[in-house]
Amino acid sequence: MAGQPKSFFLSPELHDYLIDSGSPIDEVSKWLIDQTATQVPELTRMQISPEQGSFMTLMTRALMVNKAIEIGTFTGYSSLCIARGLGPKGSLLCCDVSAEWTDIAKVAWARGGVAEKISLVLAPAIETLRGLPLIEEFDLAFIDADKESYENYYEEILLRLRPNGVIFVDNTLWSGAVLDPSNDEADTVALRAFNKKLASDNRVDVTLLTIGDGLTMARKRE
Numbered sequence: 001m002a003g004q005p006k007s008f009f010l011s012p013e014l015h016d017y018l019i020d021s022g023s024p025i026d027e028v029s030k031w032l033i034d035q036t037a038t039q040v041p042e043l044t045r046m047q048i049s050p051e052q053g054s055f056m057t058l059m060t061r062a063l064m065v066n067k068a069i070e071i072g073t074f075t076g077y078s079s080l081c082i083a084r085g086l087g088p089k090g091s092l093l094c095c096d097v098s099a100e101w102t103d104i105a106k107v108a109w110a111r112g113g114v115a116e117k118i119s120l121v122l123a124p125a126i127e128t129l130r131g132l133p134l135i136e137e138f139d140l141a142f143i144d145a146d147k148e149s150y151e152n153y154y155e156e157i158l159l160r161l162r163p164n165g166v167i168f169v170d171n172t173l174w175s176g177a178v179l180d181p182s183n184d185e186a187d188t189v190a191l192r193a194f195n196k197k198l199a200s201d202n203r204v205d206v207t208l209l210t211i212g213d214g215l216t217m218a219r220k221r222e
């Protein structure tokens with residue numbers, strides 16, 4: 001079920017153990033993971049891992065999130081997980097550019113009973129973000145789109161995040177490439193710079209969690 005671990009630092013056996021030690025994966029998530037593997041097999045690694053999905057639901061619930069935003073929706077697994085953690089009046093704004101991939105997401109949201117909590121905007125996410133009012137209204141954000149734009153997404157979201165709100169950022173270990181000085185690919189360089197910036201950003205408390213391919217968690221200071 002879990003497939004090849006995105007947590008490159010875990011053996012497949014330890015990863016299986018980790019999955020088995022968390023809440024069981026539900027049928028809608030299983031369906032979506034299978035659909036993604038069938039319809040876009042070459043891109044399944046874009047999807048967050050099951051343990052990250054459970055973590056996102058758990059954190060959304062524990063933080064009592066009412067208003068959330070996601071940058072990078074793909075076939076909808078992370079959005080399904082966030083939306084499930086929202087309270088009865090909660091909402092999630094999803095930003096992506098692909099109608100093809102998010103059409104799969106729409107089916108998953110309906111199957112998961114969360115479609116009414118989610119609005120999808122298909123446009124470059126930086127335009128969507130800059131078009132939002134400058135109000136500190138979001139409780140939680142998840143950034144998981146083009147890596148070179150992470151810093152811009154982060155800045156626009158931070159302006160619109162309430163104090164104590166949390167931003168999650170995916171792939172911040174980038175399979176370990178962030179540590180390889182010979183790797184000067186644009187995505188790697190951007191992620192390295194992003195991680196460095198956040199570590200010294202006094203507007204947030206930040207930690208890089210070893211979930212999936214690295215998940216940064218930043219809390220906006222009051």
Ligand SMILES: C[S@@+](CC[C@H](N)C(=O)[O-])C[C@H]1O[C@@H](n2cnc3c(N)ncnc32)[C@H](O)[C@@H]1O
Pocket residue numbers: 046047048071072073074075076077078079095096097098101123124125126144145146
């Ligand atoms: C890694 S995938 C997201 C995976 C998703 N969070 C999940 O768990 O299934 C990245 C997504 O970002 C979207 N994307 C890439 N560039 C974008 C941009 N400039 N604006 C909005 N979305 C973008 C892609 O279409 C893709 O669906």
